[in-house]
Every structure is written in structure tokens, then in C-alpha cells.
Amino acid sequence: MTAREPVTILTGASAGIGMELARVFARNGQRLVLIARRGEKLAALAQEIAAAGDPEPVVLALDLQQPGMADKVDAELAARGLEPLYVVNNAGFGLVGKAHERDRAEQLEMIDLNIRTLTDFSLRWVDTLARRQGGILNVASVAGFLPGPGSSVYYASKAYVLSFTEALHRELKGRVRVTALCPGPVRTEFQARAGLTAADESGAMGLLAVPAARVADEGYRGLMAGRRLVIPGVLNKVVTVLPRMIPRSWVLEGVYARQRRRR
Numbered sequence: 001m002t003a004r005e006p007v008t009i010l011t012g013a014s015a016g017i018g019m020e021l022a023r024v025f026a027r028n029g030q031r032l033v034l035i036a037r038r039g040e041k042l043a044a045l046a047q048e049i050a051a052a053g054d055p056e057p058v059v060l061a062l063d064l065q066q067p068g069m070a071d072k073v074d075a076e077l078a079a080r081g082l083e084p085l086y087v088v089n090n091a092g093f094g095l096v097g098k099a100h101e102r103d104r105a106e107q108l109e110m111i112d113l114n115i116r117t118l119t120d121f122s123l124r125w126v127d128t129l130a131r132r133q134g135g136i137l138n139v140a141s142v143a144g145f146l147p148g149p150g151s152s153v154y155y156a157s158k159a160y161v162l163s164f165t166e167a168l169h170r171e172l173k174g175r176v177r178v179t180a181l182c183p184g185p186v187r188t189e190f191q192a193r194a195g196l197t198a199a200d201e202s203g204a205m206g207l208l209a210v211p212a213a214r215v216a217d218e219g220y221r222g223l224m225a226g227r228r229l230v231i232p233g234v235l236n237k238v239v240t241v242l243p244r245m246i247p248r249s250w251v252l253e254g255v256y257a258r259q260r261r262r263r
């Protein structure tokens with residue numbers, strides 16, 4: 001039997017942080033499998049990567065909110081003689097507004113993508129990743145350290161990603177590298193998808209914002225170094241420590257005040 005070629009599976013590669021993660025992994029010689037819904041954006045990125053002389057990525061246009069996507073990706077890899085060395089779970093979205101006032105179906109779709117698919121993709125290839133001494137990079141958020149009134153389901157979804165990924169890091173220690181990447185605010189398509197305007201974000205972004213390319217670079221290096229947690233930006237690190245030092249009721253009021261300013 002011929003050995004399969006190792007690849008990096010990257011979800012949410014058509015925009016923002018995912019697009020920058022693709023560039024970092026490609027620059028470091030990894031062949032990518034780029035996944036998102038917008039196939040034309042993925043194809044353009046694949047072309048850019050190949051034109052730079054890096055391994056030409058495979059493009060899979062898939063809606064990861066649907067069930068069974070890990071099995072589908074696995075079948076696509078097998079048909080091409082590929083298998084994962086790294087899995088990067090980056091696809092995700094947020095919604096701003098009171099949970100009971102927002103569309104419930106859309107919030108459940110967020111859980112399908114941010115939690116269900118991420119969990120499936122994290123567990124699907126563990127044996128292969130262990131054999132190849134590879135890794136899993138899960139994109140959580142600074143929001144995962146806080147309760148998030150005004151964006152409750154999103155914050156809770158990222159608390160899940162953070163808790164699950166840190167636990168998996170411990171369970172797979174010495175076999176598979178597992179890293180949670182926790183960005184603070186990053187200017188991407190995320191804000192418009194969440195229902196925010198540029199005016200909403202002008203103040204909030206300010207000091208905490210870190211460019212997507214830097215977030216991707218730190219995530220890549222953290223994964224390769226086997227780190228459990230990567231939080232780009234000094235002030236964002238402070239934001240993750242503060243909730244452990246002040247009463248929970250203050251944290252709730254502080255986050256709620258910020259989210260209300262954004263609406």
C-alpha cells in the first residue's frame with residue numbers, strides 16, 4: 001500500500017484569520033485542504049499559494065453547519081490519497097444582541113458550527129495525527145474566558161471550545177499537539193456577520209485589536225511548540241486574567257455594558 005500524503009485541514013479559509021492561517025501553513029511547506037462555503041474565494045487563495053511556489057492546496061466547498069462533514073472530508077481525502085497531519089478548526093461566527101430576541105435557529109446553527117463540527121473534526125483523525133506526530137489548532141476566543149450577556153450563545157460556544165481544547169491537550173499529551181488560539185478583536189468579516197457596523201466597533205476595537213496575520217502567525221508557532229494556549233496581544237492576556245480576580249457579578253455587568261454600547 002502506498003503511503004498517503006500528509007495535509008493540513010483548515011476550516012474557514014475563505015476570509016479573515018483562516019485566510020492568514022492558510023498563508024502561514026503554506027509558507028512553512030504544508031499542503032492544505034481549504035474548506036469553507038465560498039469555493040471561488042478558496043480557489044483564488046489556492047491559486048495565490050501555488051503561484052508563490054508553495055504546495056497547491058485542495059479546495060473543498062462545504063457547509064460545515066451540516067452534520068457528517070468530517071466523514072465527507074475523510075472520504076475526499078481518501079479518494080485523493082491524502083491524510084491529515086494537522087487539523088485547524090477556525091470556521092465560526094458570532095451574533096450580537098440579547099439571546100431571547102435573536103433568531104433561535106441562527107443561534108443553533110452557531111452551535112452546530114462552533115461546537116458540533118469543531119468537536120467532530122477534533123476527534124475524527126486522532127489516531128492518524130498521533131501516528132504522524134501532528135496536531136490540532138482550535139480557534140477559541142478571549143470571549144471563552146467570560147460570560148457574555150449581549151452575545152450569550154457566542155461567548156458560551158467559545159467557553160466550550162476553550163474548555164474542550166485544553167482538556168484534549170491534557171488527554172493527548174505526548175501523542176498529539178493540541179492548542180487553543182484565543183484572539184481578542186480582529187478586523188475581519190466577523191463583525192459584519194455578527195451584526196455590528198464599523199461605527200459600533202470604532203471604540204471597542206481600538207487598543208485590543210491585533211491584525212489577523214499576527215494572530216495566525218502566533219497560532220502557528222504556538223501549535224508547533226506544543227503550547228496549550230495562545231492569546232495574541234498583551235492587553236488581551238490581561239482581559240483573560242481579570243475575570244479570575246474580580247467578582248463574577250462585576251464581570252457580567254462589564255461585558256453587558258460593552259455589548260450594549262455595540263448595539
Ligand SMILES: NC(=O)c1ccc[n+]([C@@H]2O[C@H](COP(=O)([O-])OP(=O)(O)OC[C@H]3O[C@@H](n4cnc5c(N)ncnc54)[C@H](OP(=O)(O)O)[C@@H]3O)[C@@H](O)[C@H]2O)c1
Binds near residue numbers: 018037039090142190
Ligand atoms: N474577528 C474576531 O474579532 C475574532 C475574535 C476572536 C475569535 N474569532 C474566531 O476566529 C475564527 C475566524 O473568524 P474570522 O474573524 O476570521 O471571521 P470571518 O472573516 O467571518 O471568517 C469566517 C470563516 O468561517 C467560514 N464559515 C462560516 N460559516 C461557515 C460554514 N457554515 N461552513 C463552512 N465555513 C464557514 C467563512 O467562510 P464562508 O462564508 O465562505 O463559508 C470564513 O472563511 C472564528 O472561529 C471566530 O469565532 C474571531
